[in-house]
Amino acid sequence: MVQVVVPDAGAPVLDAVFVVADCMRMRPLQEPRSQAATHAGTAAMRFRGVTIEFALPRGGHYPAVAATDLAVGGNEFVAIVGPTGCGKSTLLNVAAGLLAPTSGAIEVLGAPLAGLNLSAGYLFQQDAVMPWKTARDNVAIGLEVAGITRAEALARAQAWLKRVGLAAFGERYPHQLSGGQRKRVGLAQVLIRDPKILLMDEPFGPLDAQTRQIMGNLLLELWAGDRKAVLFVTHDLEEAIALADRVIIMSAGPAARVIGDYTIDLGRPRDAQEVRLLPRFHELHKAIWGQLRAEVLKAYAEEVA
Amino acid sequence: MSVGRAKLLVLQALVAVVVIGAWHVGSSVPIGGVYFLPKFFFSTPADVGLRVWTLFADGTAKIVGCKEAIEIGRLLSISDPCFGKTIWQHLLITLTEGVLAFVIGAVAGIALGFWLARHALMSAIFDPYIKMLNALPRVVLAPIFMLWLGLGIWSKVALGVTLVFFIVFFNVYQGVKEVSPTVLANARMLGMSERQLFQHVYWPSALSWMFSSLHTSVGFAIIGAVVGEYLGSAAGLGYLINQAEGTFDTTGVFAGMVILAVFVLIIDGLVTLVERRLLVWRPPSAAGQG
16 A cells, blocks of 8 residues: 655655664765756656655555655666665556655656656566467557557557567467567567657566576667667666666665666667676676675565564 | 376276166166165166157157156146146256346346446445355245246246356456456556456456356356256256156156256356357466366
């Protein structure tokens, strides 16, 4: 259950301080770079002092995310990395409009977000395609519900299936496809609507290592076409560096915050597999891992305590 | 299982041979001067087979030893003591009752299931009453339906409806409730309106749950019809069995049971065909349940 709180300009900061102090997790706020300032004006999406709390069943609140400011540029691929349970996915759900923040506000393409964020496409971690529709019908549905004729929707769906390498699998039902193939269907289903923003919640999480890398390359290839703004949540730092322009590090929960923001200056086009062999990749990995490791250990200590 | 198909069929047939053989020996062959299965109570497989055969070959329903019935009929100047109905007509009546019970029960169950699944407050209010009605053995409702609706088909349909309704209702309710939150969130992110969510998400999900219980609910529709007929009617399979019982016609009762079993088996086969067509999207392990 999310607390419904009317956004209030003064509240986020106070809330955050309260939340952090309450959890005895006070630590100096490091802000390597002020995102809000850097990307002013061009942001596809902007979080302003977003705080998210969950009501606990026995009363009281669990602070999931503490005051977060974050901006995603118009053509920017941003990856959020953090330990398990740090509220990465929660933040993404807020960006999608599936969850209302306790305080703070989201701006999408310059306008405040109210309700669902329909300029965004959302690729979920779990299987989200409809099991009762064939691959082609699943891809076409986003166009059909928008009022496009079925014939045209199906034709365009077939073209998208081809782009994700499933041209011959249109008639299959999801249970007849492999995990990787279902992700491809999901990707086509989201991209066929041509959203301005792409939200991805550990989309390749359930896949095996090889398939993940192949899917990473497919994603980069599709993304290179029109460079949508991407917010990509993952717990895999290597994946984040291999794919993204910027890697955001979140602290361990409760009251997770952005504690690191790294620009990934690896060239494009990139090969998500090959790039991992570059010396610069290792430098970046080493630098970011130093900070992430402490948070992962903290989250782990929390879990076994 | 490593048993081949042919071998399995032989073994299955063997079960029938043993059971029918034991029945035959017990009822027709005196062992030490004693029939273990006296004809009066158990009839014999040959008699039952013959009766089933004559019922269909003859056309007219004579589960009651009709010679006697005709005698009585003459005395009472009833022109047709067997009500002029062939076995086919009796089957048709039972089938009609079953189909009506199923359709009405399913439609009501789907409607109420959807409504309550989407309205948490209504669901909470009606919850104890629905549980109470479901806990009630439905057979006790038969007398009240007889009083309200008479001895015609509608009292049987009503009984069947009470059986079918709850099965369909609970499954549709569950189907709507159990829609994967991820699939639902995804559908909403794809821009579906409430109406489109119903059409593309809730409805298919509820339907799959309903179909998984289709064998049970169709079976219950027939049970409702037959039990209703048995308790008071002038036609149908349940009526034929009741008539046979009333005249100590064991052969007639067994013949009615055999016909009923085959009848339900055929309907169940049809349900399987419908199910295979409509639930192609389900993984085989899940589709085989229920």
